[in-house]
Amino acid sequence: MNKKNSKVFIIDDDDETRQGLTLLLKSYRYNVNSYLGVEQFIKNENYSGAGCILLDVFLKGRTGLELQAEIESKFECLPIIFISGRGNISMSVEALKKGAINFLQKPIDEEELIKAIDEALSTSEAIVTRYNEIDRIRTLIHSLTAREFEIFRYVITGMLNKQIAIELGISEHTVKNHRLSITEKLGVKSVPEMIYMEEKLSIKTSRNNNSK
Numbered sequence: 001m002n003k004k005n006s007k008v009f010i011i012d013d014d015d016e017t018r019q020g021l022t023l024l025l026k027s028y029r030y031n032v033n034s035y036l037g038v039e040q041f042i043k044n045e046n047y048s049g050a051g052c053i054l055l056d057v058f059l060k061g062r063t064g065l066e067l068q069a070e071i072e073s074k075f076e077c078l079p080i081i082f083i084s085g086r087g088n089i090s091m092s093v094e095a096l097k098k099g100a101i102n103f104l105q106k107p108i109d110e111e112e113l114i115k116a117i118d119e120a121l122s123t124s125e126a127i128v129t130r131y132n133e134i135d136r137i138r139t140l141i142h143s144l145t146a147r148e149f150e151i152f153r154y155v156i157t158g159m160l161n162k163q164i165a166i167e168l169g170i171s172e173h174t175v176k177n178h179r180l181s182i183t184e185k186l187g188v189k190s191v192p193e194m195i196y197m198e199e200k201l202s203i204k205t206s207r208n209n210n211s212k
Contacts, residue, residue, distance in 0.1 A: 003029055006121050007051035009078070010034040011041050013060050017083075017106070021054065028114060038067040042074060050077065050128045052101070052120035057084035068100065077127045079120040083108060137197045143185045151178045155191060156198045 008030045012018040018034050025032045035041040037059055053071065068080060085106035101123060102116040144152060154164045161179065165172040188194055 002050070002125070003031070003121075005050060006124065007031045007033060007047060007049065008117060008121075009041060009045070009047075009051060009053045011036075011038055011053060011059070012056040012083070013037055014056070017056070021108075024110065024113075025117070030117070038071060042071070045075075047075065048077060048128075050121060050124040052117060052124055053078050053080045054117075055080050055082055057082050077124050077131065079123050081116050081120055134200055137200050140186050141197065141201065144182060148178050148182050148185070151175060152182050152194065155179065155182070156195050158191070 008025055010018055010021050010025075010032060012021070012034070013036050018036075022032050022034050033045070035044070038055075041053075053075070055068075055071070059067075071078075071080065079101035081102045081104060082100050083104050083106060101120050104113060104116060141149070141152075150168070151164060154167065159167070161172050161175045165175045168175075182194075183189060186194065186197065188197070
């Protein structure tokens with residue numbers, strides 16, 4: 001967990017709570033941004049790195065629980081830690097079921113808060129790493145020509161060069177040349193590595209009858 005390369009966003013319409021949490025977390029050397037409400041946060045932030053959100057349940061207007069899905073749809077890498085002075089068990093269960101990583105009662109225990117934030121940041125870093133890997137693979141896949149991608153889809157089904165050649169109506173030598181280009185562009189040496197990339201991107205494959 002890297003504090004320097006992550007952010008903690010506080011969303012709370014109570015000035016005293018917001019300012020107190022900001023000062024506390026900055027004393028622990030977290031990078032902190034704070035907002036009065038969710039609308040302000042969504043409008044002004046376009047952050048896609050590691051981090052987490054401390055979200056008050058009872059905001060003016062729509063509640064934090066009502067806005068949870070809206071936040072998660074834009075900030076997929078930012079786990080939500082709900083904070084509330086009037087929460088109850090059913091509310092905390094609902095929040096956690098919807099994807100929140102934690103639910104803390106006010107007044108918040110300092111040790112419990114830091115532990116929850118560190119857990120959320122570690123989770124966020126794992127999500128960011130996974131998304132970066134997917135983006136890297138997507139870029140490599142997009143470097144393939146239309147014909148190379150077509151052959152790639154057949155290769156990951158386990159079809160042999162001769163079978164692919166028959167399926168596409170081209171020579172086996174041409175298939176071999178395309179496969180060489182595919183492995184060079186993707187930076188792989190084996191079919192299992194290609195399958196791994198396919199699984200990461202969930203590419204739809206042609207499960208044709210290999211006996212043709």
